[in-house]
Structure formats: structure tokens, C-alpha cells
Amino acid sequence: MRKLLCLLLLASYACASPALVIPANSSWHMQLDGDLHFPDRHVYDIDLFDTPKATIADLKSQGRIVICYFSAGTWEDWRDDAKAFPKAARGKALGDWPGERWLDIRRSDVRTLLAKRMDVARSKGCDGVDPDNVDGFSNNNGFKLTKADQLDFNRWLAAEAHARDLSVGLKNAVELLPELADLFDFAVNESCYRYNECDGYQRMSSQGKPVFIADYRAYNATLCSRAKASGYQLQFFKLELTEPGTPCR
Template sequence: MRPSALVSLAALAAATVLVPAQSAAARSAAALPAPVSCAGCWKPALNTSWQWQLSSLPQKPYLNVQMYDIDGFAAKDGAIVKSLKVDKPGRGVVCYISAGTYEDWRPDAGQFPAEVLGKPLEDWPGERWLDIRKYTGKLGEIMKARLDMCKAAGFDAVEPDNIDGYSNDSGFPLKAADQLAYNGWFANEAHKRGMSVGLKNDVEQIPQLLPYFDWALNEECWEQSECTTAQNGGYGYDQFVKAGKAVFNVEYNLATSKFCAKSNAQNFNSLKKKYELDAYRVACRGV
């Protein structure tokens, strides 16, 4: 739900990307547990029309899109999820939750131990970074409960936000390897519950995380000039497309004339949205 704040890291290696030397983060990725298969999960096609609406729940008449991404807590009773599916059979509904930050307005906010709460997020009152290294303890139990909530509500997939704390001023000495471990663990937990999972931002770790994630969602990669491997050298969302996995992109500040043609050429599903992530949308592909 926020643009990524990237640090300068060495290009990360993967089987699909050849680089002269393997970085420490890439070496640590080799120690990650094997990706959990999710063969029966709903997974978006490369060309998927969609709506991303987090500040409110969709209202009828719904858009004729193939995927809705909505706030998981706001939809936890399952009514809107069921309604969206009845309205368009085969439509995928995605559960948005923050996996990398504490939000003081959520009903489970009181469960977070003080020791996992880091620095506030700039421009996001009531939100603080989490010490993702603690996912084997109480933090992991909270996140698994959130995934259970998504599953019980009938969601098909999960969008975990803020899973790039290592590249932000979190208040903790998070390393790239810490983020890889946490993100891989989270994706596996989603798959265990029969839901697909999207990689949110965390652009530089695409090569290592590609086997764990079923699709990707990015904010402002065209504005930041970081969408493709050609732009970055060792990582880019074209690697998702090459693997047959859908890419969803949102731009806030650019005019559609500045990014839609490029997105369509890459087979990305791009929208222009407002930062509020309300119902407003302009789709590059016209649907």
C-alpha cells in the first residue's frame, strides 16, 4: 500500500538470472525451506482485469473484472467475498493484510509484543514496522491467525503488504536474508491454507522469491524506473511474466500516457489509482 523505499544492494542471483558472483543474500536463500506447492490454488492468468480497493468495500454494481483485492479485516465475515464470487463465477478475491507492520486500529493490535514493534512509518499514523525475525514466536502466530481469517472468509489469495522492511528504516537491524526467510515462510503458510500469494514490492529479491510467490503486485515501479530486469540488471517483474505468473502494477503520479504502453508491452496488468485506494481506477487495458 506504499511505494517501496529501496536501498542499494548487489544484484541477487537466481537460477533464472545469471550473474558473475553470488551475493550473501543469494547464498542464504539456498538455505530456505522448499516452497510449498499450491497446485489447486486459484492463480490469476497473465492477463487479468482487476480492482484494488482498500479504503472501502466494493458496492454493487461491481466492476466486470476478474479479480478484486480488498481489505481482509473489513471483509472477515465473508459476505462481500461470497457476493463478489456469485456476481462473477471464477472471479478471484484477494485478502489484503499487512504482514510487515503493526496497525493500531486492527482488532488484533493488542496481541503484538512490545519487543516486535519498531519505528513508525512516515506518513502513516498508527503504523509501525515489525521485527520480522521473530516470526518463529508470537509474531508468527498472529500472522497465521490472519491467514486463517482470510481462509475462513472464503478468499482465494493473499496480498501481504510491507514485506520489505529490511530496505526501510524499521528500527531493527534487518538484513536481506531476514526478509527472504520471512517472506518465504509467509508464502508457504498461505499455500498450506490453499491460497495463492502475491509478492508485494520487494523488487530486489524477486529472483530468490519467485519460486514461492504466484503473482506480484507493485506500486510505482515505472515512476521509480525499476520494473524490468533491463532497468535493474538482476531483477525485474518481467521474470514473473517469463515464469507464467501475473504482474499487477499501480501508478499514482504518472499520467497513463507515461506508463500504459510500456506496461502493456511487458504484459503487466496496470492501473492508475489514487493513494487512498478508493474505487477510482483507470485501467491500461481498458477493462
């Protein structure tokens, strides 16, 4: 019944959170490339396409929570479904990421393809999804996307995930937290301390939702103290995300 209700409410983006609640103090591992490492962490944030179903099942049998990463706002030329995205939906290139372009997230055909990715997440046994690049409106995307376009898309993502009983995280997009914090189940941020943006996550933290922060620099005890005081889970990574990070001690 709950799934049917969520489907009926997709148009208004009003679905409630899924049954799985990720504890706010969860240890976590994020790895998006290379042979998967298996540190003793509660939550694994790993690539949707590259991680076999059997690996996800094994992690879950050990009591892990598995979050499956995919890019929702960009086209990546190496993905299995890359050719399915219309050329007209592919915008400007991301300068630091070869083979990647912004997507026109307003298009229904793009959303249909992204919904299929969430179907894959569900069929593989993922507990949740980490859709990346959901802040295209604030970048040189080639489509003149507006804040309203982005909010509509991000609300759609949350509703689609919840309709599949998947938890969903808000990736970066700090400026959208006032409108979206209540709709997402956790947050994944990159370098918010570097840009003095971490305070924006207090709304999610106060709701008991996990805030996972990745910082790409050497271990910093001062930042760890600040993160602990805020209830955030801070970890220090190499930019390539091919190996475990160093969590705050």
C-alpha cells in the same frame, strides 16, 4: 494429502503453488478503504479485515477471484488483533502512515499471529492473500533487519499461504525478485515505473504469473504501451485507494 505435504515442508519453505491459477491477463480492482465499489473486474484485491465474508462469497459467486490484503510487516493500531502483538515486537513508526509501526518479523509470536490472519483469509473464502510491507529490511525499521531475515520471512509467508491453498502475492520488494519470484503466484507493485524497477518482474511474467502495477498519477498512454509489451496489468489510482482505478485501454 497436498495440504499435509505442505505442512511437512513448511520448515524448508518448499511448498508448491495452490490449485488456483490467476490468469496473467486478468483485469483487477484494488481498494483498501471506503465503501467497496464493484467494477466489472476479474480479480478483487480488498481488505481482509474490513470485507465481510458474505461480500467475498457474493463476489466469488459472480466468478471473481478475491485476494485479501493485510499488512504482514507492520503493526497497525486500528486492527482487531492489534493488542495481541507484543510491544517489544513493534519498531519504528512509518512516517507517512499514522498508527503504523514496523514489526520484528523474526519473532515466532509475530509469525503465529500472522498465520492466524491467513486462517481468517481461508475461513472467509479468500482465494489468495496480498501481504504488504514485506520489504522492512530496506527501511528504517528499528530492528536492524537483514536481507537474510527478510528472505526467510517472505519464504515463510509463501509457504504458510500455500499450506492453506491460498495464492500469495509478492508486494513491491523488487530487489528480492531474483530469490522469490519462483515462490510467489502473482505480484503487486506500486510505482515501479516511477523508480525504473519494472523490468525485474519479467521473470514472473515469463512464468505466466500476473503482475499488477498500481501507479499513482494521471493516465499515461506511454506507460500503458510499455506495460502491455511486458505483459503487465497497469492501472492508475489515487493514493487513498478508496475508488476504482483507471486501467490501460
